[in-house]
Amino acid sequence: MAVLFGLQANIVPVFLTTVVLVLFLIWHSRRKEAGKKFRRLPPGPTPAPVVGNFFQVYTKEPYKCYLELSKKHGSVYTLWFANIPVVVISGYQALKDAMIGMGEEFSGRQNYPTLMKVTNGYGVLVSSGNRWKQLRRFCLLTMKNFGMGKRSIENKVKEEANCLVQTISTFKDYPFNPTDLISEAVANVICSVMFGQRFESNDPQLKNMIKAVNSYFLFLNSPVGQLCNVFPKIVSLFSGKLHDMLTLVEKAKAYVKAEAETRLKNLDPSLPPHDFIEAFLIQMEQEKNNPNTEFNSDNLLSTVWSMFSAGIETTSSTLRQGLLLMMKHPDVQAKVQKEIDEVVGPSRWPSIEDRQNMPYTDAVIHEIQRSMDLAPTSVPHKMLYDTEFKNFLIPKNTMVLPLLSSVLCDPELWKNPNNFDPENFLDEMGRFKKNDAFVVFGMGKRACLGEALARVELFIFFTFLLQHFTFKATEPVEQLDTTPVACSFGRLPRSYECYAVKMA
Known part of the structure; x- marks a missing residue:
């Protein structure tokens, strides 16, 4: 028996060595092939065998690694995630040249394995080429x-x-966490467009949809989510978190499917649609004989899910970060409330038309977005064609990361880039000052589809809240940490409780 255990003990390291050797040989072979195809890629840090540069940037704040690498390797450089080349573009001018100057070439969408598992490649968020153009045009018009x-x-x-x-108002003098309340409010705006109705806060369907969105973004932003996008087959074998997230998302998509089937039974294409789903179904009916149509049930489900999830997460996170910053900077909160009182008054509902007369409030909202830096690298792009850029050749289908963070923190573009400071958006006369470096919604053809809605939501929700309440922290202001939690896919506000003191 001892001999048997001795043999087993010897076999294990031999087996592991063999596996590593095989992986290395496969990697080496693919690297030789890749060397021919990618020989004119921008240079970057030297990749390690098998894993490439992945573990150099596999941190809680990968975007900071990208920023540091851009200082050494320039505004355009290449990383390798295993055998996958990733071109990083940083700095306002380089991003403008790529995303606007060569918008068509850079307009593809890199399909992360996680996104593919959720969407199967369908929908306006993850598609490219003709499919994306058809869906985006329809979404904007609708x-x-x-x-x-x-x-x-x-x-x-x-x-x-x-x-x-x-x-x-029901919390009165008691502290509360605003996360779920804000998510439900923002979700109901999206629901009114997607489903033609709003939900009560205790509606189980609304809670399930929001739970799916939260699970989705938590997984994308987790270390396991990062690993899944580089080593999807390995992670799929052992990740219960991936399975749990996909289960919740499928339940949410099943609700969208059920809603579509209900509308289809009584669909009258001659009548104006009541909601986004019905508009999509009418378009499907109109193009049913078109063999090249992209209006099908798969694109419907994934488009509704993508617009719903992105619309909730981005706006609700920004509002939560905004309240946290108001607690950290009570002087700013007081100045916003003074402007609201002068322009709107205590009883009238704020209107988007008031924004032009409220430069300080407008500046504060923009600065919340800039300083938060919600999506440091945007959603990854891919090249649609072999493209010459900055004297390099980026081959078709190469993944591209637009480092928006490099623009939002550039000291040459902002008065005070490293701190929360509304003066970044005000001129010497206190008037609101636009800045082309405000790229929080992305740049070029793939800029955020819901930007117009987000701008309305942020202004109305923010002014409504500060018109009625002064928000105070449950801990001393000097101990309040307003730094967003940096994750692999974005930056999220910290969880907190607060007091909402009713305005006199």
Whole structure:
């Protein structure tokens, strides 16, 4: 028996050595092939065998690693994640040259394995080429028809903002966590467009949808999520978190499918649609004989999910970070409230038209977004064609990371880039000052689809809340940490409790 155990003990290291050797030989062979195809890529840090540069940037704050590497390797450089080359572009001019000057070439969407598992490659977020163009054109037109940029969508936001104020009022002198309340309010704005209805806060379907969104972004931003995007087959074998997230997302998509099937039974294409799903179904009916149409059930489900999830997470996170910053900077909060009182007054509902007369509030909202840096690298792009850029050749299908963070923290573009400071958006006369370096919604053809809605939501929700409450921390202001939690895919506000003191 001892001999047997001795043999087993000897076999294990031999087996592991063999596996490592095989992996190395496969990697080496692929690297030789890649060397021919990618020989004119921008230079970057030397990759390690098998894993490439992955573990050089596998940290809680990968975007900081990207920024440091750009100082050494320039505004365009290449990383290797295993055998996958990733071109990083940083700095305002380089990003402008790529995303705007060569917008078509850089307009592809890199399909991270996690995103592919959720969408199967369908939907406006993850698609490229003709599919993406058809879906994006439809989404923009449909959102406009449902009130984007018009009074109707503003009224929906006001209604939800008022409901949020009423709910917060019930806490009176008790501390509370605003996370779920804000998520539900923002979600209901999206629901009114996607489903043609709002949900009560205790509705289990609304809670399930928000739970799926939270699980989705927590996984994307987790270390396991990072690993999944580089070593998807390995992670899929042991990650319970991946399985749990996909289960929740599929339940949410099943609800969208059920809603679509209900509408389809009584669909009358001659009548105006009541919501986004119905508009998509009408488009499907109109193009049913077109063999090249992209209007099918797969694209419907994934598009609704992508717009719903992205619309909730980005706006609700920004609002939560905004309240946290107001508690950290009570002087800023007081100046915003003074401007609200002078322009809007204590009883009238704020309107988007008030923004032009509220430069300080507008500057504060923009500075919340800039300093938060919600999506440091945006969603990864990919090249649609072999492209000459900055004297390098970036081959078709190469993954590209636009480092938006490099623009938002550039000392040459901002008065005070490293701190929260509304003066970054004000001129010497106290007037709001636009800045082309405000790239929080992305740049070029793949800029955020919901930017117009997000701008309305942020202004209305923020002014409504500060019109009615002064937000105070549950701990001394000097101990309050407002630094967003940096994750692999983005930056999220810290969880906190607060007091909402009713304005006199």
